[in-house]
Amino acid sequence: MLDPHLLRTDPEQVRDALRLRGFELELDALQKLESRRKAIQVETEGLQAERNARSKNIGKAKAAGEDVEPLLKEVASLGDKLKSSEDELGKIQKELNVILHAVPNIPHVSVPAGKTEDDNKEVRRWGEPAAFEFEAKDHVDLGEALGLIDFETGAKIASSRFVVLKAGIALLHRALIQFMLNVHTQEHGYTEVNVPYVVNADSCFGTSQLPKFEEDLFHIKEHGFYLIPTAEVPVTNMFRDEIVAAEDLPLKLVCHSPCFRSEAGSYGKDTRGMIRQHQFEKVEMVQLVPAGQSYQAIEELTAHAENILKKLELPYRTVILCGGDIGFASALTYDIEVWLPGQGKYREISSCSNFEDFQARRMKARWRNPETNKPELLHTLNGSGLAVGRTLIAIMENYQTKDGDICVPEALLPYTAGLELIKKA
């Protein structure tokens, strides 16, 4: 959520900034509602003040043993007026909130203009895509030939976009998780957390999956829970309604979790293979930092994600998302895209975002600034470090042999219990 104060004092500037992402702020409607809110709030608070004063007098008179009947008569008419004024104010504030909660974050000055992912700007590239002496297969052909990736059984026990991994591939998948967690905790200074994989509506509101993106979530209606679409939701919400001590900052947490996404609206997109699943695993980095530090933190966090790819020797490029492609809550997002020989393309494997205080304002996640001794909103950041399923794909496609076997990358050898080459069983 944007600072309502900024929206009141500088609406044109906000509107212009949001146009970069193709969002048109309805200034007229907003300002009309806002001026009504102002008038009615002033009126309501005046009536409340009057009621409070009169009630206090009644209390005093009673204590002094005076007759309070005349005072009660005086106040009788106040009740209805106050009630209707309060109701009206509540209604307007609700309307105002509906609008406010649907306004996306203001993009950072470094965000390039553009409408689609084609307009994202490459900021760096690492590694050389390998030149194969044979025709490189994609992970589906490789996995099915090995008999270790089974889409049909996934579809049978759940539905399409679910998969069963077996033997060496399942082991490689597990090894990746251990490897990533160890690198982030031992080399990058993150604290590992293990969290609930279902969350309540308040948590979804805090990180802004709700109210706007409900259709992307799996919802367990009878309990009011949502399956998490990313560990960002439970981990960031650990600090909802909290005031963090300055000495505990920056908070750097890493969490492995499954992620569940309905993928509503992506019918027909990436239907082949494991690229887009209803359930996948991810290692997620989350940081909460004081306001002045978030732009340094986003560079570091992105480098932490890139470091995993470097250790796995997977070629990648990093792009900065353009105004039209950046997420609702983010002020700045770097996507890291890994080279997939099977597709001959770079594909997203990590998304690292600085939300500034947008999520923190919704969540009331604050820290106490020792300089002022007052609570201030934190800045929140997160990034995949990395998407495990897509990393698995990248390894399969980049480390395939002529015979269709998969070499285990050197960095993973300590995690694979002696397995060096994944072959047909």
Add this chain to the structure above:
RNA sequence: GGAGAGGUGGCAGAGCGGUUGAAUGCACUGGUCUUGAAAACCAGCAAGGAUGAAAGUCCUUCGAGGGUUCGAAUCCCUCCCUCUCCGCCA
């Protein structure tokens, strides 16, 4: 699932219809004292919001949401959460 107890400021913990936004303690901030620190003493110290140039004034908030009342932290209803005992169980 059954029975009981409880949810109050950064933390602990009083209050159980009327000048209570809330005693007290701890923590924190400033001051006195000290060569410096500690201790002691004095003072300050919730958050969010409206209005205003500012000082200030006012409103809201005692788990959440309804209700009773001139007035609710305090009474009533619903829900959520925590703890204790019993049952079941990875």
